[in-house]
Amino acid sequence: MSELRLTPEGFSGGLDRLTEYLGSIVDSVEVSDRPQGFIQLQVVDDGVGIAARHALDPEIYDGGVEAELQAFEEALAAGGSVKLRSLDCVVEKTPGYGLTNVANALWKVRGFGMLRSGRVVGSYDGFGAPDDQRDFVFEAAVAARNRLVGTMLYMLAPVSDHGLFAELRTLDSQGSLF
Numbered sequence: 001m002s003e004l005r006l007t008p009e010g011f012s013g014g015l016d017r018l019t020e021y022l023g024s025i026v027d028s029v030e031v032s033d034r035p036q037g038f039i040q041l042q043v044v045d046d047g048v049g050i051a052a053r054h055a056l057d058p059e060i061y062d063g064g065v066e067a068e069l070q071a072f073e074e075a076l077a078a079g080g081s082v083k084l085r086s087l088d089c090v091v092e093k094t095p096g097y098g099l100t101n102v103a104n105a106l107w108k109v110r111g112f113g114m115l116r117s118g119r120v121v122g123s124y125d126g127f128g129a130p131d132d133q134r135d136f137v138f139e140a141a142v143a144a145r146n147r148l149v150g151t152m153l154y155m156l157a158p159v160s161d162h163g164l165f166a167e168l169r170t171l172d173s174q175g176s177l178f
Helices: 015-028 050-055 065-076 098-109 164-173
Strands: 003-007 037-045 112-118 120-125 137-141 148-159
Touching: 015 112, 015 120, 015 148, 050 065, 050 112, 065 112, 065 120, 098 112, 098 120, 098 148
Parallel strands: 003 137
Antiparallel strands: 037 148, 112 120, 112 148, 120 137
């Protein structure tokens, strides 16, 4: 991960990053080159959340945010899957590369992604990212009232005559996005 920080005040839940992404497209892309539209995809899981699942500890949210951040970071590192430790699910292919695959796809189509779980939110701006930067930027809210039960992944991809559908087909042939 490229960045992980605590945000005690002004926690926006990632919406400020989405606004920046859309503003970048409007401000820096010629009208004739702007997307014809966007595709939105949102996946919501009402499970225990990424940190609790990875730590195998549903009580992790009751304590300080540091343990949650550590478990979250470990879970989202490339190859960091709990499936090999928990032994409570069928393991197919190579687990632990879902977010890496999502970030790579968003980078290729210049899309936007937001991942939220527990008190942590991450965003990825494929439009503003340098050529070599394909990591989500994460921040954590210290206040428990900002906790999301479960996990939410939101993706927004510009629709143009090239890129998006070819990239999704390539990912699908390799397994799944997650």
